[in-house]
Amino acid sequence: MSTDRNKIITDTFKRFIRRGGISHLKKMVNKTHPADLSLIFRSLTLADQKKLFALIKDAEQKGYLFSELDKDIFLRLIEEMSVDEMVEILADMPSDDVADLLADIPEEKADEILERMHKEDSQTVENLLSYGEDTAGGIMVPDFIALKQDITAGDAIKAIQKDYIEVEMPFYLYVVDEYHKLVGISSLRQLVVVQPEKKLKEFMSKDIISVTTDMDQEEVARIVAKYNILAVPVTDHSAKLIGIVTVDDVIDIIRSEATEDILKMAGAGEEYIETKSVIKSTKIRLPWLFASCVGGIIASFIIGKFGKVVSEYIYLAAFIPVIAGMGGNIGTQSSTIVVRGIATRRIDIRDFWKVVLKELSIGFILGSFYGVIIGVIAEIKYEASFLGVAVGLAVVSSMSVAALVGSIVPMLLVKLNIDPAVATGPFVTTAIDIIGIFLYLTIASMFILGI
């Protein structure tokens, strides 16, 4: 749905809510796709959200909406909802979505719901909940076609029609041995093409791409994206097939990881916060600015330390911003390229020195280029023979150091198992500011004392 259509539908809903056109609302809410409803919910008050939600007839539709809603909207919506109503809605949902929702709500309520659910369903959900939320186990669905390797293509078709009619994505057939270990893969299309009496093991593909339950979801997403597959099978520690991760969940992971990385890089939190209140947004953004505040104060102390030189040659102060700015910007370039390179696997952190050396070279070349330009301008403007050289050298060295720091820090963070995306945020730029200013004033002092 384009933004235009979205806006129009939202406005229509709002109008009917205002006017109390219940019968119209009922018709509309039951005809609108849950993905669209979730967008509409974003701009409604809690009372209106509840009103609209109550008009949805189908428990299945309600469940679908649950999994589409923003987390905070979902939590507020269900706050006063009875356990009975929750159980009724969750009963119709895929178990992986149930597990995701239960992981988000208060534990006490989640336990109560689990107790009331059908034994079999709650068992599946509890199994899913036992895996880390961000692992293959946490995002897989236990909803796939698994057939024994010794049955024939003809029997396989019959088995699918009989036992697997409910499977949501029936295009891959996973072939298992007697211990339920994954041994091959085939497809509906292949079943139809081969002779009906052929056994699965005779024509299945043995080139299996699979993941284990504990693999990080980002890695799972990368594999699905790389091999252009629609689902990847998940095996447990004994190679038993226990679930699949489907491509629609992979898309959600790729999008939210990109958003997370972008926000972290800008030092603006981890989750998207625009829809949150001013106070909440402020709280999330406040600590990220702290680094920049402390760094700035340190910079002011450094400048204070060089107070005598600066007060004698007052135009020295004029070039502090350009030196800090050039360093900060090239540092951001370097760290962004390295962070994104690591995320998309274009950079291997075992090539540490190769990457660092390359960034340092680029920093030095760009630093020399801009150093000459800025140095010449400083010289012309203030006609102080040492100023041009000092400014130029400061630009070269601060830009080289910035490229160095910008490339080293994210790789070090990876080695320390910290998300490198934080490296491009205020921390690194502030550190580079301080280093640049220190280098500049030191170089300038040396020239002045040398004169």
Next chain:
Amino acid sequence: MSTDRNKIITDTFKRFIRRGGISHLKKMVNKTHPADLSLIFRSLTLADQKKLFALIKDAEQKGYLFSELDKDIFLRLIEEMSVDEMVEILADMPSDDVADLLADIPEEKADEILERMHKEDSQTVENLLSYGEDTAGGIMVPDFIALKQDITAGDAIKAIQKDYIEVEMPFYLYVVDEYHKLVGISSLRQLVVVQPEKKLKEFMSKDIISVTTDMDQEEVARIVAKYNILAVPVTDHSAKLIGIVTVDDVIDIIRSEATEDILKMAGAGEEYIETKSVIKSTKIRLPWLFASCVGGIIASFIIGKFGKVVSEYIYLAAFIPVIAGMGGNIGTQSSTIVVRGIATRRIDIRDFWKVVLKELSIGFILGSFYGVIIGVIAEIKYEASFLGVAVGLAVVSSMSVAALVGSIVPMLLVKLNIDPAVATGPFVTTAIDIIGIFLYLTIASMFILGI
């Protein structure tokens, strides 16, 4: 494949290339997935790439590798390849991939190849090439199952087994009327469940999500992601069904758009450049730093203008970096949140004033918070009664202005049809630097003249 496995395979390949173990190499290269080969090719010389490529037996495998290779590697690899060899390889590829490759290579060679291809194939490819590269038409495949609405489920199954056995993603059945207009959607699963004598139009779903050939690929990707579908049908201006966009292409779009946005936000180009040479990378990054250079020089002139005040109260200079830094960082937060919000459709630019007002409020609150902290420190450190107040006020106003500029600029760019991602790059931070410094020195002068 994890980085570890990747590294191991690459090293093994390199070892065999060094030792000239042709028979081993042959076996390995034909057993390795093209997606993995494309990673290995990144760290080989052109000569070794050619050697390895020549060892691939299957034309189909070669074609698959073509579409997985980085664009620059692909172009170098085929530079001296004969048109005959190219035609042989492309003949086995899906026509959308052929169109993508031909769009990249020199026009003369592309025309020659098109002439030599089978009439029918080249017609399809030429049709695809006629759509914009970044539109639904440019990324669709003409490879789908379309059935007339009046045939029965039983006949539909027969038709699929007979005519559509080659279709790569056979899970959606598109139902069309006599003019080949899309009127409904069904699935393989549904065909098997219903009575064989039922007509398609009796059980097909009429809730069709489709896109038009000229829709931007980002918008197409958003739709596929939002509705959790595996493919979206593409119709032309007369509502005729002419192709589908599949989820694997959508994943590639989402990933590369995220990379593009991240790089633009950091002012580091548009395409990923880490794999390029130092000289190439330097060339791409150089112009982005120009804004920061010009801005820095303007800042130096502004400081120069206030030279008299600064030279009298030398500690004024010490707080220039912290004021510029705080403004720059909160400006980056604001612009990043707005840019990503627009990209993920969480922000509607028709809510212009709502968004701007919210950012301004946040900027003011955070500015007041940090203004007090930094002001108090300035006061304590230098014991100049006006300095603390001037620094504090400058922080508040520069952070408020930064949040304002950071949120307005990306939305204005969208209105001007310019990618808003450039707004978080050096341009905005530099502008904010200048404004912040100007505000600071103006406020300080007023205090000094007022004393």
